[in-house]
Amino acid sequence: MSENTVISVNGLTVKYKDFIAVNNISFEVKKGEIFGVIGPNGAGKTSTIECLEGLRKQSAGEIDVLGINPADRRKLYEHIGVQLQEASFPSDIKVDELCRMYTSFYKNPADYHALLEQFELTDKKKAYVKKLSGGQKQKVSIVAALIANPQILFLDELTTGLDPQARISMWELIKSLRNAGKTIFMTTHFMDEAEYLCDRVCMMVKGEIAAIGTVKELVAGADLSQKISFSSKHTDKEALQAINGVTQIMQNDDIFELYGNGINFQRDVVSYLMEHTIEFNDLSSTKPGLEDVFLKLTGYRLEETA
Amino acid sequence: MKTLFHISLIEFKLAFRNFIYIFFAFVFPPMMLLMFGSMYGNEPSSFYNGHGAVDVLTPAYIGMLMAVSGLMGLPLQLSEYRQNKVLKRFKATPVSTGAIMAPHFLVNSLLCILGTLLLVIVGKIVFNLHFLGSLPNFLLAFLLSVACIFSIGFLIAAIAPNNRAANAIAYLVYFPMLFLSGATVPLQIMPGAIVTISKFLPLTYCVEILQGTWLGKPLSDYVTAIVILSFVSIACIGVSIKAFRWE
Numbered sequence: 371m372s373e374n375t376v377i378s379v380n381g382l383t384v385k386y387k388d389f390i391a392v393n394n395i396s397f398e399v400k401k402g403e404i405f406g407v408i409g410p411n412g413a414g415k416t417s418t419i420e421c422l423e424g425l426r427k428q429s430a431g432e433i434d435v436l437g438i439n440p441a442d443r444r445k446l447y448e449h450i451g452v453q454l455q456e457a458s459f460p461s462d463i464k465v466d467e468l469c470r471m472y473t474s475f476y477k478n479p480a481d482y483h484a485l486l487e488q489f490e491l492t493d494k495k496k497a498y499v500k501k502l503s504g505g506q507k508q509k510v511s512i513v514a515a516l517i518a519n520p521q522i523l524f525l526d527e528l529t530t531g532l533d534p535q536a537r538i539s540m541w542e543l544i545k546s547l548r549n550a551g552k553t554i555f556m557t558t559h560f561m562d563e564a565e566y567l568c569d570r571v572c573m574m575v576k577g578e579i580a581a582i583g584t585v586k587e588l589v590a591g592a593d594l595s596q597k598i599s600f601s602s603k604h605t606d607k608e609a610l611q612a613i614n615g616v617t618q619i620m621q622n623d624d625i626f627e628l629y630g631n632g633i634n635f636q637r638d639v640v641s642y643l644m645e646h647t648i649e650f651n652d653l654s655s656t657k658p659g660l661e662d663v664f665l666k667l668t669g670y671r672l673e674e675t676a
Numbered sequence: 677m678k679t680l681f682h683i684s685l686i687e688f689k690l691a692f693r694n695f696i697y698i699f700f701a702f703v704f705p706p707m708m709l710l711m712f713g714s715m716y717g718n719e720p721s722s723f724y725n726g727h728g729a730v731d732v733l734t735p736a737y738i739g740m741l742m743a744v745s746g747l748m749g750l751p752l753q754l755s756e757y758r759q760n761k762v763l764k765r766f767k768a769t770p771v772s773t774g775a776i777m778a779p780h781f782l783v784n785s786l787l788c789i790l791g792t793l794l795l796v797i798v799g800k801i802v803f804n805l806h807f808l809g810s811l812p813n814f815l816l817a818f819l820l821s822v823a824c825i826f827s828i829g830f831l832i833a834a835i836a837p838n839n840r841a842a843n844a845i846a847y848l849v850y851f852p853m854l855f856l857s858g859a860t861v862p863l864q865i866m867p868g869a870i871v872t873i874s875k876f877l878p879l880t881y882c883v884e885i886l887q888g889t890w891l892g893k894p895l896s897d898y899v900t901a902i903v904i905l906s907f908v909s910i911a912c913i914g915v916s917i918k919a920f921r922w923e
Contacts, residue, residue: 475770
């Protein structure tokens with residue numbers, strides 16, 4: 371394990387009776403990155419994260435989290451913070467009571483007052499947790515996880531069930547935690563979330579890793595076409611064939627759709643049109659994203675299954 | 677220890693936010709005592725072998741308190757915690773299993789003790805309640821009874837697949853024990869069939885030994901009760917620890 375690696379997983383397998391939830395996966399997480407596991411429900415995301423958190427025993431494989439075997443749970447939990455998929459608080463507890471309780475669990479707890487301040491929950495100290503909004507509850511669960519003063523924060527489906535605004539404010543919070551030096555290991559089934567937030571993404575399908583890398587790497591690796599569309603009355607398909615990198619051209623009346631590869635595809639198209647003084651309007655380009663990578667790798671869209 | 681104290685303190689507060697629990701622990705028993713005390717008084721009566729009704733009913737109501745905290749409070753809290761993943765979340769901290777579980781026993785025992793004190797104070801002020809036994813003997817009976825009833829509660833929490841089932845089982849165990857064990861209605865006025873049933877209910881032996889030691893009888897009169905209560909405690913705790921699931 372190199373110095374920069376904080377989590378290393380080798381041949382992790384999780385079986386439930388006859389069902390294989392996670393099938394022999396291996397990966398590493400580097401210090402200070404946001405590492406996201408993305409995939410549809412039942413892909414094995416939660417089984418994986420719970421093994422790393424020491425909450426589930428793997429059927430086979432080795433896991434190393436900060437040099438600790440997660441089976442040694444009391445040692446592990448001095449260094450990691452955990453947010454579970456479901457809310458997990460006593461039903462009649464108040465925010466500050468919960469924080470005090472979690473503070474008493476750790477040898478070197480973080481100051482929860484400062485955390486509540488950071489998460490804009492100071493005025494909710496005396497509120498019952500169950501009366502908070504979905505977004506606020508999730509913030510409380512992150513605060514509880516951060517009281518551990520963790521090096522790694524584990525977040526399982528943090529933004530599921532939140533409204534769009536709460537999701538976006540959660541994204542900014544997670545980024546700020548990463549910028550403050552925490553490593554974040556998260557699962558999600560939102561492509562836009564992984565694309566915006568994650569430094570590296572591990573795409574899981576049916577218990578296996580379909581792809582792993584930065585969003586850029588995944589998109590480049592999937593060799594997907596960029597689409598550029600514009601309208602023009604002064605050209606035809608044949609004339610456009612000569613553009614660098616064009617693989618396919620679709621024409622519908624005066625609307626052209628060009629598909630192609632290469633980092634400079636967009637520039638090549640525009641400069642060709644300028645050089646040949648072809649007038650055009652409404653030029654737009656669509657870059658392929660994680661969603662397209664997923665579609666290409668699996669043959670279906672994630673949103674349909676989520 | 678610091679952790680245990682903090683969890684217990686907060687669990688204690690949480691218990692006080694549960695209205696039904698507080699009603700059955702602190703309002704219902706004194707209410708029963710006031711009601712039956714004012715009906716029968718506390719003068720020596722031949723029905724109660726020369727004891728006053730209040731002196732006999734008070735230790736029985738202490739058994740009723742134990743049933744509330746041990747058979748309802750304890751298992752329902754634990755099963756709710758499991759269902760809501762509170763236990764799972766606690767497991768994801770460096771806290772020991774003991775520090776997670778012990779507060780539930782401590783807090784419910786403490787509520788039981790406070791309920792007992794309240795009952796005794798009401799009995800003393802209103803009916804001039806007498807304690808005729810030896811305190812060490814009574815405390816031993818108290819401890820043994822708590823151990824037995826709480827171990828049954830722990831077993832309910834351990835075997836119930838979910839919160840709903842825990843509720844159903846707790847009620848099914850609690851109410852028969854409450855009414856057929858002498859904890860609320862003296863067995864002396866019950867028909868023979870019910871007295872026979874009562875022999876199968878652990879709470880009957882709690883009430884028996886609590887009443888006996890309260891009224892000054894020697895522990896040696898209650899060997900059967902002591903053996904049964906000890907056996908039930910050990911058996912239930914053993915099975916519970918085997919069967920307990922965190923989620």
